[in-house]
Amino acid sequence: MPQPSTEFGEELRKRRLEAGLSLTALSGAVHYSKAQLSKVERGIKAPSRDLVRLCDAVLGADGALIALVTQVAAGTPAEPAPGHVDDEEEWIMQLSPDGPNRFHPLGRREVMSVGAASLMTWRSDGTGPASPASGAGMLEASRSLFTHYRRLGQTVEPGMLLPVLIAQTHTLRELSAQTDTSTRRQLLALGSRYAEYVGWLVQETGDEPAALWWTQRAVDMAAAAGDQALAGYALVRRALVTLYRDDAQQTIALARRAQSGTLPPRIRGLAAQREAQGHALAGDLHACLRALERARTLLARPDDGSDEPVIGTMHLPDPVGMVTGWCLVDLGRPREASEELDRQLALVGQDAVRTQVRYGVRRALAYASAGEIDHACALTAPLLDGVAAVRSATVTTDLQRLARVLARHADHPAVRRLGPRLGTLSRLSTPLRETSP
Numbered sequence: 001m002p003q004p005s006t007e008f009g010e011e012l013r014k015r016r017l018e019a020g021l022s023l024t025a026l027s028g029a030v031h032y033s034k035a036q037l038s039k040v041e042r043g044i045k046a047p048s049r050d051l052v053r054l055c056d057a058v059l060g061a062d063g064a065l066i067a068l069v070t071q072v073a074a075g076t077p078a079e080p081a082p083g084h085v086d087d088e089e090e091w092i093m094q095l096s097p098d099g100p101n102r103f104h105p106l107g108r109r110e111v112m113s114v115g116a117a118s119l120m121t122w123r124s125d126g127t128g129p130a131s132p133a134s135g136a137g138m139l140e141a142s143r144s145l146f147t148h149y150r151r152l153g154q155t156v157e158p159g160m161l162l163p164v165l166i167a168q169t170h171t172l173r174e175l176s177a178q179t180d181t182s183t184r185r186q187l188l189a190l191g192s193r194y195a196e197y198v199g200w201l202v203q204e205t206g207d208e209p210a211a212l213w214w215t216q217r218a219v220d221m222a223a224a225a226g227d228q229a230l231a232g233y234a235l236v237r238r239a240l241v242t243l244y245r246d247d248a249q250q251t252i253a254l255a256r257r258a259q260s261g262t263l264p265p266r267i268r269g270l271a272a273q274r275e276a277q278g279h280a281l282a283g284d285l286h287a288c289l290r291a292l293e294r295a296r297t298l299l300a301r302p303d304d305g306s307d308e309p310v311i312g313t314m315h316l317p318d319p320v321g322m323v324t325g326w327c328l329v330d331l332g333r334p335r336e337a338s339e340e341l342d343r344q345l346a347l348v349g350q351d352a353v354r355t356q357v358r359y360g361v362r363r364a365l366a367y368a369s370a371g372e373i374d375h376a377c378a379l380t381a382p383l384l385d386g387v388a389a390v391r392s393a394t395v396t397t398d399l400q401r402l403a404r405v406l407a408r409h410a411d412h413p414a415v416r417r418l419g420p421r422l423g424t425l426s427r428l429s430t431p432l433r434e435t436s437p
Helices: 006-018 023-030 034-041 049-058 064-069 113-120 132-152 158-176 181-204 208-224 230-244 248-257 265-282 285-299 319-330 334-345 353-369 373-390 393-407 413-427
Strands: 093-096 099-105
Touching (some): 049 064, 132 158, 181 230, 230 265, 319 334, 319 353, 353 393, 373 413, 393 413
């Protein structure tokens, strides 16, 4: 969090006066009290992240105010050391007894029974190698299941899916060593998609190191299958970790590395979207819009005709439009953001609960930041059941921001009604657990 800063306060006051704004006028524009702004300008009180972004946008600072308070988050590196696919590697991970959101590697004797049983059903006699027919059958069934799992992941918490997804990843990897070369490559390619999805769901539990570990396993499997492109998408995934750390510089750098001309257009388009989110964190509107336009062009290109599952989200009819709304919040333009997110959320299916919750909370944050407290509360209330159901660490990040904005209006009737449950869900560590009142 930003610390009290005389340098920031002086710069804020200088830019406010240059813009010809009184404290009262700036207060009305950013929906923070005049008293709080005065304390920030005098270096007595630390500005919130949202206040910094709003002031930067209102005063046309183009990220200069944001840069004064930005601090790179410390923690797990966003790029783990690369690994390789090794038949002796201990790959299986499961829920740890140390906590419901922790994962740890297991030895082969501890392979989950569901994975072992699934594998054995595709062996020719339970002891020998799998036949080409059984490998192809497993491939077809696993593709169908993967689409089902991704849809199911929209409505349930990660812990309900992770054990079976991890087991399925292991099964595909093990079976790939028991079949012909062509089928082996296809099994490993599909297994890499499973591993990447595991990495995303693990991040949703709040476990960044395990998320990065699984992303690297996905890259290793894809490379063994002859697909080097997933390494590019892994950079996009790692940039998501740095995005949630509020590290704009690293997010932009990783996303740019994933826009190599040798990568498929879809991966480059997703990377351009992530770059735009990084520029939004930095307060650079023009760079953000350029990256979004590049993303739209790339994502409009036809796919490569592969029958492998689509990389990235499959629940956003207009991903660039939705990310535009997302970015406008971080750019301190909440009214524009709320209008764009209104349009985009109307296109999302009601069964895509995780997506509805993720962008719905951000839309409520936009309305609250624009001073429309009643509407923000009305939008938030029906989302809370979904928040409790999907138990997402990344959604909780925005929920906490929303709770802080609404806390400035604690006497507002709608905020008082919403407050207890919103406070419970936004304070709890992930995976979220609702407690009885």
